Amino acid sequence: MIRLPPFRYLAPRSLEEAVAMKAEYGREAMYVAGGTDLFPNMKRRQFEPMVLIGLRGLKELRGISNGRGLTIGAGTTLSEVANHSQVRAQYPSLARAAGLVSSPPLRNMGTIGGNLCVDTRCTYYNQSHAWRKALGFCMKKDGNVCWVALSSPECLAVSSSDCAPVAISLGAQVRLVGPQGERMIRADALYRNDGMQYLKTWPDEVLVSIHLPPMQGWRTSYLKLRRRGSIDFPILGVAVALRSEEDGTCTDARLVLGAVASQPVSVPEAAALLVGHRITPELVNEAAELAARQAKPLDNTDMGLSFRKKMARVYVARALAQAAGC
Ligand SMILES: Cc1cc2nc3c(=O)[nH]c(=O)nc-3n(C[C@H](O)[C@H](O)[C@H](O)COP(=O)(O)OP(=O)(O)OC[C@H]3O[C@@H](n4cnc5c(N)ncnc54)[C@H](O)[C@@H]3O)c2cc1C
Numbered sequence: 001m002i003r004l005p006p007f008r009y010l011a012p013r014s015l016e017e018a019v020a021m022k023a024e025y026g027r028e029a030m031y032v033a034g035g036t037d038l039f040p041n042m043k044r045r046q047f048e049p050m051v052l053i054g055l056r057g058l059k060e061l062r063g064i065s066n067g068r069g070l071t072i073g074a075g076t077t078l079s080e081v082a083n084h085s086q087v088r089a090q091y092p093s094l095a096r097a098a099g100l101v102s103s104p105p106l107r108n109m110g111t112i113g114g115n116l117c118v119d120t121r122c123t124y125y126n127q128s129h130a131w132r133k134a135l136g137f138c139m140k141k142d143g144n145v146c147w148v149a150l151s152s153p154e155c156l157a158v159s160s161s162d163c164a165p166v167a168i169s170l171g172a173q174v175r176l177v178g179p180q181g182e183r184m185i186r187a188d189a190l191y192r193n194d195g196m197q198y199l200k201t202w203p204d205e206v207l208v209s210i211h212l213p214p215m216q217g218w219r220t221s222y223l224k225l226r227r228r229g230s231i232d233f234p235i236l237g238v239a240v241a242l243r244s245e246e247d248g249t250c251t252d253a254r255l256v257l258g259a260v261a262s263q264p265v266s267v268p269e270a271a272a273l274l275v276g277h278r279i280t281p282e283l284v285n286e287a288a289e290l291a292a293r294q295a296k297p298l299d300n301t302d303m304g305l306s307f308r309k310k311m312a313r314v315y316v317a318r319a320l321a322q323a324a325g326c
């Protein structure tokens with residue numbers, strides 16, 4: 001059995017207290033929500049925080065509420081998101097993505113905030129400490145080389161969140177609170193294409209909530225590729241949102257790929273092909289061809305590289321056809 005390293009657990013009773021605790025301990029501390037990703041990573045010594053600041057007791061992070069659109073507290077579990085009637089009716093791609101994460105026990109513990117902040121993954125990193133040590137570690141933890149591409153100055157670990165590409169395709173915003181105050185940013189501005197520093201959050205910030213705009217007139221879909229139908233992380237995620245006139249003419253389109261880089265990748269060129277037209281199977285194939293060219297998967301996740309590249313075209317076509325109903 002692999003054991004957790006020793007750490008101190010702090011249980012703040014308010015958001016303010018949580019942020020103050022994090023500011024006090026700085027890099028020695030980490031936030032923990034459901035712990036479904038962080039605890040296994042700590043067991044493998046990918047993270048060794050002295051202090052964990054638990055977010056579960058914070059009421060500011062809980063629940064789903066109406067306003068202009070829907071606000072989802074970052075501490076809402078993936079099961080709650082997947083089963084919420086309004087999320088299912090108005091944002092079906094998000095309900096689907098949340099419901100496809102891992103397995104039921106982990107969805108009951110894991111939160112949507114933790115999912116948006118989840119660590120990037122790589123074949124050379126998501127291994128036991130002994131495995132990584134035998135290899136000489138990698139630049140993401142304890143080493144200084146990227147084994148995926150030895151000449152790469154940057155870590156190429158892959159963004160593997162199911163909900164992140166969907167949040168971007170829905171035009172979501174996220175509310176962040178830290179020692180410097182609070183701010184709202186677009187979900188796509190949360191990420192950078194760097195496997196180590198993959199979040200653009202400021203030091204000690206907590207992700208408090210996700211704000212979804214009203215989506216009248218839009219249809220959305222999410223498809224996930226993985227080896228098994230459960231448990232596995234995505235090796236490709238395709239999030240689509242299409243807005244159409246009553247006569248079927250597409251007036252806006254968004255297409256975002258997950259698990260093909262260190263951040264979710266928007267493909268506006270492919271989406272733009274659809275705008276101004278009634279979507280047909282031929283148009284779907286054209287857009288899928290273009291989108292697949294932007295998907296440059298690396299040899300550091302499950303399944304073969306050329307298979308994943310081919311599947312990018314197939315999955316984009318299927319996700320577009322599903323959203324367009326053609
Ligand atoms: C076997 C297995 C399979 C999995 N399969 C999938 C999968 O298919 N798809 C997928 O997307 N994920 C998968 N996961 C990862 C994980 O379960 C989910 O991403 C889950 O949503 C993480 O949420 P959490 O609340 O448990 O996060 P935690 O583990 O608590 O935290 C994850 C990270 O986010 C940070 N964090 C958490 N909440 C906040 C916040 N509010 N503000 C700032 N930082 C925060 C933590 O500091 C940590 O760095 C899997 C994990 C396991 C162990």
